[in-house]
Amino acid sequence: MKLFSEIKRIFQCEELCISERRSTVEASLTTTIQRLPDISNIELICSLVPLRDTLTMSFKNDSNDILSVSNKLMIMPDFARLTEGMTQNDNIEIRIQIDKTVSANKFSIYNFDTFSEDLLRIPMVDILKWFSELFSSYEYLVFEVFDSNISFSSETMAFVSNESSVFSPSFTRSQRLRVCKETAYFYNMNTFEVIPEDFVIEGIEQNDNCFRPLFEKLATILSLIYVASSASIVETALNIQINGQRAITHSFDLESIRKNPKWLSIYYWIYTDGNPTDKALIAHNVISLHCKYADLLDIDEKVYDSIKSNYNLYLRNNVVHYLELKKDISKFIRDVVAQVGDYVVSTLNKFKTNLIAIFGFLFTVVLTKVGATQRWDNIFSRDAIYIIELVIIGSLVYLVICFFEVRYKLKKTEQAYNALKNNYEDILSEAEIKEAFGKDKLFVDAEKSTRKGIFLWSAIWGVLLIATIIIIEFITSNRGVFSWLLQKIFVVN
DSSP: OOHHHHHHHHHTOSOOEEEEOSSEEEEEEEEEGGGOOOHHHHHHHHHTSOTTSEEEEEEEOTTOOEEEEETTOSSOOOTHHHHTTOOTTOEEEEEEEEEOOOBTTEEEESOHHHHHHHHHHSOHHHHHHHHHHHGGGOSOEEEEESSSOOEEEOSSEEEESOTTOOOOOSSOHHHHHHHHHHHSEETTTTTOOOOGGGGOOBSSOOTTOTTHHHHHHHHHHHHHHHHSSEEEEETTEEEEEEESSSEEEEEEEGGGOOOOHHHHHHHHHHHSSSOHHHHHHHHHHHHHHHTTTSOGGGOOHHHHHHHHHHHHHHHTTOHHHHHHHHHHHHHHHHHHHHHHHHHHHHHHHHHHHHHHHHHHHHHHHHHHHHTTOSOHHHHSOHHHHHHHHHHHHHHHHHHHHHHHHHHHHHHHHHHHHHHHHHHTTTTSOHHHHHHHTGGGHHHHHHHHHHHHHHHHHHHHHHHHHHHHHHHHHHHSSOOOHHHHHHHHHHHHO
16 A cells, blocks of 8 residues: 555645655645645545554645644544635645554564654664664564565564564564563663564575664664663663673763674573573683673674584583683693793703713813923823814814704794693683683793893803813914814915
8 A cells, every 4th residue: 555656646736745754644745726635535545544553634825824634533524614715726735744653563664764864864872772763662563664575584573564474473572572681681671672683684595685784773773772681771872891800890881883793693502492591601601701802892703603502511510610721721820831941951951961071071181191391282282182173173063963952852842832822712711712822922921031041152152162272272382173274274365
């Protein structure tokens, strides 16, 4: 039924100004006395408006005489008084107003284009209030669209253009509202008595559905409200508080909130099956940890999976195990840091042992010959220097081996550290892993310190060995392999 198309036909007019707001429709046109329809056609127009709505038609002539017709009046007024003394070409101004109400779960939309424009331009607060008022006494709503071929629905609302369409909601809305009230504290619940299911469009995707972006945004807002520990709407701001392992508070401008399907997924998970209070507590813990590193509106699939995995631990009565898990991680990190630090100590001990062995050998050579001669050339003979250089070269090789050994151990320790982190990805969320492992700060600092220590002691070790060779060859006229190499180099150059 296209009311305004029928009005244009009956009044023989080409232009009709129509404005439909949420609860009121207004239209106006101008015709002549000659084209003024008879009573039967006026009655036909009135009959096209459902009885739940009130139609008022006002006729005003050039003399400003006004006559009104309503679909709620059984007797039509006498139009002869309005046209008396007027010519056939005189104008009649007609104004139409329809006041809409909900009855038997149905609500009318006469001009979908102007209705949707009005709904999309008003603030979010007013939209939430209006839908709450419509649902105040009903489990579901059917919006009858009279002028367009429209067909889509949510779990509690249907927009249809066929008056005979039957809509059956998939769940009891009042029961869900009751559970929401018991689980989450929403300060404005009596003012905004709506739930996410009211705005989740079901069925086939309709990319040209002008309400989809709005409804997705409303579903996200309401999911935030009912997932949070407490929430309130003050003017145009949504205030959210989540009390988990840490308390977080956020305030958002309603207009700036963007859709995030993961909030809807968490909402469905909490309020579908199981104990919603227990589920909400688990969700609060995970979300509060995650939001140390990310914005509340940016939660993703990993957070959702972490909530479910934590709840599975809870169901298996493994909360103690979960805490022991975090304790084991801390112990592992301490052990790894201590092990990495031991690499420096180990290298230092090898350096001292090697140094003592070399200088012990040198002192042995000196002491065995010092009584027999006072000349360094006799103490450090060419053969003795060759042996000393051979020992020092062996020490340098041992230094290189120790250096690469420590690097290999560091690499293996790092691999073991990362492997442990990866093993916990199925149990802990990314945020919890960062929390438990302290963003790897202890391990990274220990590794840097170890590398610096190894480099320092290796450098000292090498310098002392080379300095020993240079000093021995400097204080004696006998020359070893190093002197021979230096002579070859300088001769070649």
